[in-house]
Amino acid sequence: MFWYFQVFVYLFLxxxxxxxxxxxxxxxxxxxxxxxxxxxxxxxxxxxxxxxxLFSHLLFVIIxxxxxAESSLGLSLMVLFFRLRGSISLNLxxxxxx
Amino acid sequence: xxxxLFILSLxxxxxxxxxxxxxxxxxxxxxxxxxxxxxxxxMLKIEFLAxxxxxxxxxxxxxxxxxxxxMLNIKILERQEQIFQYIPLxxxxxxxxxxxxxxxxxxxxDWKRDLFLIEWINLIKNIDSISNLGxxxxxxxxxxxxxSGLILFISMLGSIxxxxxxxQKKKLDLSTQAEIIDYTLRxxxxxxxx
Numbered sequence: 001m002f003w004y005f006q007v008f009v010y011l012f013l014x015x016x017x018x019x020x021x022x023x024x025x026x027x028x029x030x031x032x033x034x035x036x037x038x039x040x041x042x043x044x045x046x047x048x049x050x051x052x053x054l055f056s057h058l059l060f061v062i063i064x065x066x067x068x069a070e071s072s073l074g075l076s077l078m079v080l081f082f083r084l085r086g087s088i089s090l091n092l093x094x095x096x097x098x
Numbered sequence: 099x100x101x102x103l104f105i106l107s108l109x110x111x112x113x114x115x116x117x118x119x120x121x122x123x124x125x126x127x128x129x130x131x132x133x134x135x136x137x138x139x140x141m142l143k144i145e146f147l148a149x150x151x152x153x154x155x156x157x158x159x160x161x162x163x164x165x166x167x168x169m170l171n172i173k174i175l176e177r178q179e180q181i182f183q184y185i186p187l188x189x190x191x192x193x194x195x196x197x198x199x200x201x202x203x204x205x206x207x208d209w210k211r212d213l214f215l216i217e218w219i220n221l222i223k224n225i226d227s228i229s230n231l232g233x234x235x236x237x238x239x240x241x242x243x244x245x246s247g248l249i250l251f252i253s254m255l256g257s258i259x260x261x262x263x264x265x266q267k268k269k270l271d272l273s274t275q276a277e278i279i280d281y282t283l284r285x286x287x288x289x290x291x292x
Contacts, residue, residue: 007105009199013192014112020184020191027121027167031128034159035112038135043199045139045147057231058239060147064154065246069253071159075166076257082170 005046011039026088030074037067101141104134125163132156146228 018032041060048056082088108131115127132155139148235243 004105005203006200007109009196011108011112012199013195014109014116016191016195017188018112018116020188021116023184025121027163028124031121031124031163032116034128034155035115035131038132038155041151042135042138045142045144049142054230054234057144057147058234058242061150061235062242062246064150065249068154068159069249072162072253072257073260075162076260078166079170080260088170 005043008039008042008046011042012036015039024089026074026078030071030078034067034071037063037070101138104138104141108134108138121167122164125160125167128163129156129160132160144227146231 015032015036018035019029022028022032041063044056044059044063048054048060078088111127111131111134115124115131118124118127132151136148136152136156139151
């Protein structure tokens with residue numbers, strides 16, 4: 001069982017690497033964040049099975065809700081930003097005049 | 099032992115998802131990853147959460163991603179040259195998360211005991227996961243379910259308010275004489291320009 005747990009930790013690390021590598025492309029970063037949330041959900045499910053706990057299922061539902069809200073808000077921000085600037089790039093994301 | 103195959107293929111899917119360039123292919127790999135995750139959770143006999151994951155992520159989030167990528171006409175990701183400046187930070191975070199999840203939990207919890215799955219639901223009572231969760235969700239943890247519903251409602255309102263364009267038609271307000279003159283002047287300018 002602990003071996004399964006390690007695999008999901010590696011999946012989380014892949015999500016972190018995806019956020020780092022595709023940091024110029026915001027939608028790919030959002031996808032990598034989704035992968036991180038999925039791996040956290042799987043870790044929580046496995047921990048709940050290991051410790052015979054039902055509270056983790058509630059935590060699963062909360063994380064699912066937060067993930068859906070996060071992705072919807074991020075994508076709507078991206079639509080707004082595309083309408084404003086004409087492209088999605090984190091180089092253009094800073095509105096400050098240096 | 100199908101579950102081992104599925105779990106190992108999750109890592110492969112994650113590698114493909116990070117390394118692919120086109121965001122549409124990345125989203126398709128994400129859909130496969132969610133399907134495999136829900137299949138794994140179904141194999142662990144937690145059907146309700148697996149169906150919830152399938153419903154929320156594949157039904158809402160992945161379709162939303164595909165919709166946004168198709169709508170925004172985004173180019174293929176160009177590999178940037180400064181990718182190497184992020185590598186030390188990535189390695190640092192990887193070491194930290196590995197320490198946090200793997201070593202710390204391995205040392206603190208008593209993993210030596212037999213951790214194979216006992217079907218604890220069947221030991222207590224012959225009820226399935228859905229009725230068990232439903233009993234707890236709607237009796238003891240009702241306030242948290244309501245809070246999560248509120249979070250979804252607020253996110254829906256926020257995304258609508260962000261993406262809403264203000265209407266172009268202005269309501270005519272011809273109460274004073276100056277506004278009437280201004281309106282007629284603008285009207286004539288618009289007509290004579292054509």
